[in-house]
Each structure stands twice: as structure tokens, then as C-alpha cells.
Amino acid sequence: MKNKEIKILLSAPRGFCAGVERAIEIVKRSLEKYGAPVYVRHEIVHNKHVVDSLKSLGAIFVEELHEIKDKSRPVIFSAHGVPKNVPIEADSYKMEYIDATCPLVSKVHREAENLYKAGYQIVLIGHNNHPEVIGTMGQLPDGTIDLIQDEHDVSVYELHQNKKVAYVTQTTLSVDDTKGIINALKKKFPEIKEPFKEDICYATTNRQSAVKNIAKQCDMFFVLGSRNSSNSVRLVEVAEQSGCPHAELIHSDSEIPFDKIQNCKIIGISSGASAPEILVENFINSLKSKFKIKIDKIEIIKENVVFKVPAKLN
Numbered sequence: 001m002k003n004k005e006i007k008i009l010l011s012a013p014r015g016f017c018a019g020v021e022r023a024i025e026i027v028k029r030s031l032e033k034y035g036a037p038v039y040v041r042h043e044i045v046h047n048k049h050v051v052d053s054l055k056s057l058g059a060i061f062v063e064e065l066h067e068i069k070d071k072s073r074p075v076i077f078s079a080h081g082v083p084k085n086v087p088i089e090a091d092s093y094k095m096e097y098i099d100a101t102c103p104l105v106s107k108v109h110r111e112a113e114n115l116y117k118a119g120y121q122i123v124l125i126g127h128n129n130h131p132e133v134i135g136t137m138g139q140l141p142d143g144t145i146d147l148i149q150d151e152h153d154v155s156v157y158e159l160h161q162n163k164k165v166a167y168v169t170q171t172t173l174s175v176d177d178t179k180g181i182i183n184a185l186k187k188k189f190p191e192i193k194e195p196f197k198e199d200i201c202y203a204t205t206n207r208q209s210a211v212k213n214i215a216k217q218c219d220m221f222f223v224l225g226s227r228n229s230s231n232s233v234r235l236v237e238v239a240e241q242s243g244c245p246h247a248e249l250i251h252s253d254s255e256i257p258f259d260k261i262q263n264c265k266i267i268g269i270s271s272g273a274s275a276p277e278i279l280v281e282n283f284i285n286s287l288k289s290k291f292k293i294k295i296d297k298i299e300i301i302k303e304n305v306v307f308k309v310p311a312k313l314n
């Protein structure tokens with residue numbers, strides 16, 4: 001196999017976004033400031049490599065606050081955002097908390113709150129049970145946000161007592177699939193109020209556009225990222241929808257399909273917003289051990305977004 005030459009189209013931008021960089025930095029700075037352990041509610045970002053490395057520094061991950069044994073220690077809320085009752089619960093335990101919710105998720109929370117105050121019935125386009133969706137729905141009283149997952153949901157959706165309607169979206173959806181859902185909503189409810197600036201974030205949009213740009217040229221496409229990472233899973237779908245015959249997610253338990261790769265001339269590689277670059281490097285090194293590799297980096301846009309950590313960690 002070693003003589004087989006394979007070209008890699010390395011998609012860029014890929015990997016960590018500003019919200020993920022900030023959330024990881026918040027955990028590291030909290031460990032420096034408070035010492036270990038600090039608790040983190042839910043995986044700080046959806047990536048096993050990141051979670052394991054923070055565990056080794058002294059972070060303890062829990063799903064709910066009641067699981068925290070030592071409530072005198074601080075707790076960090078993950079980048080996906082939390083329902084309003086979570087900080088209230090932390091206050092009831094007199095726990096110090098640090099919120100690592102991505103500012104672009106917080107923006108959607110504020111939008112939903114403002115729409116609710118203005119009397120709108122709110123539709124959230126997103127995936128059931130994703131922590132970001134649970135967090136956004138949990139900004140408002142039960143039953144005041146309705147989740148829509150696809151165009152079929154739109155077809156059966158009805159307005160409550162002729163209320164005016166508005167929509168917001170999860171930040172990590174497929175840009176193209178969401179367009180279809182929004183068009184169906186606009187057709188059914190021509191007066192529907194749209195977000196001032198779209199909710200799918202810059203990082204999701206850029207990573208998908210970069211994959212779309214090269215997918216057609218690739219015999220196979222690989223996305224480094226975890227199975228529970230929404231934006232990583234979307235990149236796999238985007239690669240296939242954009243003309244690559246076969247795309248796969250490479251996660252922590254994946255075996256690299258060398259037998260299939262050896263039949264390829266060109267493969268594409270990207271990574272989700274929560275996947276560290278070391279995973280891409282390790283993947284490419286594994287390929288180098290079997291094949292002659294040539295790498296072309298195809299970058300469609302430079303990103304320069306940075307989010308500040310909360311002032312109390314400076």
C-alpha cells in the first residue's frame with residue numbers, strides 16, 4: 001500500500017471555534033484560580049479528547065448539579081447553555097458558578113426572551129434533546145417555545161389562538177436543511193418574524209461552506225469529531241449532500257477504513273468545532289504510515305473571532 005499515492009484536500013476553516021476555545025479556557029482558568037477540583041455540568045464541549053484532558057487537570061464532569069458531592073467547589077456551565085432553572089438551582093446550593101455558554105448561544109436566548117415579552121409564539125428549529133435546545137427552551141416558561149425538527153413538523157404545526165409567530169434556531173444546524181424548514185414556515189406563515197441576524201453561527205456556516213466547496217472532488221470524506229457533536233455530524237451530511245459518494249465521522253472508537261481508502265485518489269478531511277487539531281494530525285499520520293500522502297489545504301475564509309472569558313477569571 002505504501003506506494004499508493006493519495007491526495008488529501010484539507011478543508012479550512014475546521015476545528016475549534018471561538019466559543020469552544022473560550023469554554024476550554026474558562027475551565028483551565030477556573031482550575032488555576034480555585035484549584036482542583038472544579039465541577040463542569042455536562043461535557044464542556046462535545047469532544048472526548050477535550051473532556052479527558054480537562055479531567056486530567058482536575059475537572060469533574062457531572063450531568064446535573066445534585067450529583068456534585070462537594071458543593072463548596074465552583075461549577076462551570078457548558079458552552080451549549082443551560083435552562084434558567086440551573087443557575088437558580090446553583091444559588092439554592094449557594095454554589096459559585098461560571099457560565100461558559102457561547103455568546104452566540106446566549107444571543108439566541110436573549111432573542112427568545114425578547115420575542116416572548118413582545119407577545120410572540122416562538123418556534124425553535126433544532127434537534128430534540130440536544131443540550132442547546134434544552135437550554136434555549138428552558139429560558140422561558142414551559143409550553144411557550146415549540147420545537148420544530150423538519151418540514152413535516154411545519155406541515156402539522158398550528159398557531160395558538162391566532163398569536164403572532166417568530167422563529168429562532170439552534171446554532172449548529174445544517175444551513176441547507178434549515179433553509180428548507182424556514183421556507184416551509186414562511187410559506188405557511190407569511191408574517192413570521194425572522195431573527196435580526198441568523199442564528200446558525202459563523203463557525204457552523206464556514207465549516208459547512210468549506211466542506212461543500214471540495215466535497216465533489218473527493219472519493220471519500222472524513223470528519224474528525226464526536227458522535228454527540230451536532231456540527232460534526234452535520235459536516236458528514238453536508239459532504240454527502242454536496243457530491244462526495246461516502247463520508248464518515250472519525251470519533252474516539254472509530255477504526256480507520258484503510259481498505260476503502262486505498263481505492264481513493266482524493267480524500268477530504270475536516271473537523272467539527274469541538275474537535276482539537278491534534279485529532280486531524282493523528283489521523284493524517286496514520287494515513288502516512290500506509291500511503292504516500294500529498295496535502296492541499298483549501299481555505300475559503302480566515303476566521304478571527306475571539307470571545308473574552310468572564311471578567312472574574314482575568
Ligand code: SF4
Nearest residue numbers: 017019102171201273
Ligand atoms: S459552534 Fe458556534 S455557537 Fe457553538 S460554541 Fe462554536 S461559535 Fe459558539
